[in-house]
Each structure stands twice: as structure tokens, then as C-alpha cells.
Amino acid sequence: METLESLSRKIGSAEDLQSIVRTMKALAAVSIRQYERAVESLDGYRRTILLGLQASLRNNPHRTAARPTPKGRLGAVVFGSDQGMCGQLNDQIAAHALDAMDSLAVPRDRRTVLAVGERVAARLEDAGQPVEATLAVPGSVAGITPGVQDVLGVIEDWNARRGIERIVLFFSDFVSGATYRPETLPLLPIDREWLARLEKEPWPTHVLPAFTMDWDGLFSALVREYLFVSLYRAFAESLASENASRLASMQGAERNIDDRLRQLKTEFHQQRQTTITGELLDIVSGFEALQGRS
DSSP: OOOHHHHHHHHHHHHHHHHHHHHHHHHHHHHHHHHHHHHHHHHHHHHHHHHHHHHHHHTOSSSOOSOOOOOSOEEEEEEOOSSSOSTTHHHHHHHHHHHHHHHTTOOGGGEEEEEESHHHHHHHHHTTOOOSEEEOOOSSGGGHHHHHHHHHHHHHHHHHHHOOOOEEEEEEEEEETTEEEEEEEEEESOOHHHHHHHHHSOOSSSSOOOOOSOHHHHHHHHHHHHHHHHHHHHHHHHHHHHHHHHHHHHHHHHHHHHHHHHHHHHHHHHHHHHHHHHHHHHHHHHHHHHHHHO
């Protein structure tokens, strides 16, 4: 049977751990909202880019805005986490990416993979998928833009040195609360069917757009901005999902700690009552012994 001192130490340790878990829950909740706002602020800019693409497609002199999806090598960017305590996020996105790449019928030796996050890189390599390079996960909204630039630099290098033109993003899409789902986004080449649908959408005003600059330069600039917006969203959604998964893990940990604390406190009170009862019995027995002598 444990002593009161050992039970008291365990209760103190559990309460310290409970305080840490609650702090991590609060930080995760704040971070989720931070990245949600980043995605929301991006929506207006993304809408502007799409309108620009729509306007350029309506006045396309070439009528061939994008090429068919190239065969051969595949470049994959998989977004995960550097830190732990985020549940099954890395396992789920790694499994999703591997299944999606297998469904594209591209052999593993024809895939070039960039992992954003050390932990998802480890999951991919454990599953037999080599990872060529790993980038650090941004620690805040301010770090997303440099992260996007790093990924774009890698993609440009793939295209220049190896002729990799087919790029797919795999990331976790934040839903709400502590919920997220794996997402696949073909980044390059731009989907021709999507562009065709975009061109046919009704213009939001009665004033039809026009431009005077060179079409090729305009379209290329809009595509670069579209790539930036898509990568920025993937970063922000993945970071929100990481914190959502961490929040769910911390909620589970907090429940377990609460249960353990109740158990320890019950044991402590029972042990204390047993000790008090024993001491009272000793006093009564001593008193009765003294009474018997007199």
C-alpha cells in the first residue's frame, strides 16, 4: 500500500501535467484561429486572381491556355509537422499521399518527394517512399510566405534540372474545431477542364474586362500568383490542422489526467482515513490499557 507522501507526490505531478496540458490546449486553440484568419484573408486575393484568369481566358489569342497532363516523373509536396503531440496527423497524411500516388500509377522510383516537416518525412521513408528534401514547418503566419518561396524554388529546380512538370500537393484541410481531412491538390500543370469551366463562368458585373498588356506575360503572372495562393493555403490549412489534431490530443490527455487525479485523490483520502482511524484506535487502546492498570 502506498504511503500518503507518495500519493501526495503523484497528485502534485499530475496537477503540474494538467496545467501544462491546459496551456497547450489554449495555445493550440489560439493558433488554429490565427491560421483560419490567414486563410480567410487569402480568399479575397484568390478571388481577384481567379477573376484575372477568367478575364485573360476570355481574350486568349492562342486558345491553348494549358497543356495536357504530362506523363513520366511526378513531383509531390507533402505537408506534415516538425513537432509531436499532434495525434495521427502525420500518419494519416503520409498514408493518404502514398495511396494517391499509387493511384496515379507512378512507380516510387519515378516520384520526387519534398516533405514539409521532419515527422511526415520519417513516416514516408518508413513506408518505403524516399524523400529527396525536407523543409521546416513555419512556426507562425509570418513564416508562411518564406516557406512558400522555398517550395517554389524547389519546384523550379525540379523543372529546370529534371524536367518534372507534374506537381501535386498533399496536405491536411482544416474543417472545424478539432476536425481535419487529407486533401490532394494537383498544382501543375494547370487543369485544362478547370480553366475551361472558369472561362465559361458568368462575369460578376455588367462591365466586361479588358487589358492592353501582352497576353502571355499577363497569363504567366496570374499563374504565378495562383501558385503562390495555392501553396499559401496548403501551408495555412496544414498548420491549422496540426493544431486541431494537437488540440484533440490534449483534450484526450486532459480527460485521462482528470480521471487519474480523481483516482489518486480517492486513494489519498482513503489512505488518510485509514491512517487516522489507525491512530485513533491506538489512542483508544492505550487509554484502555492505562485504565486497566489503575
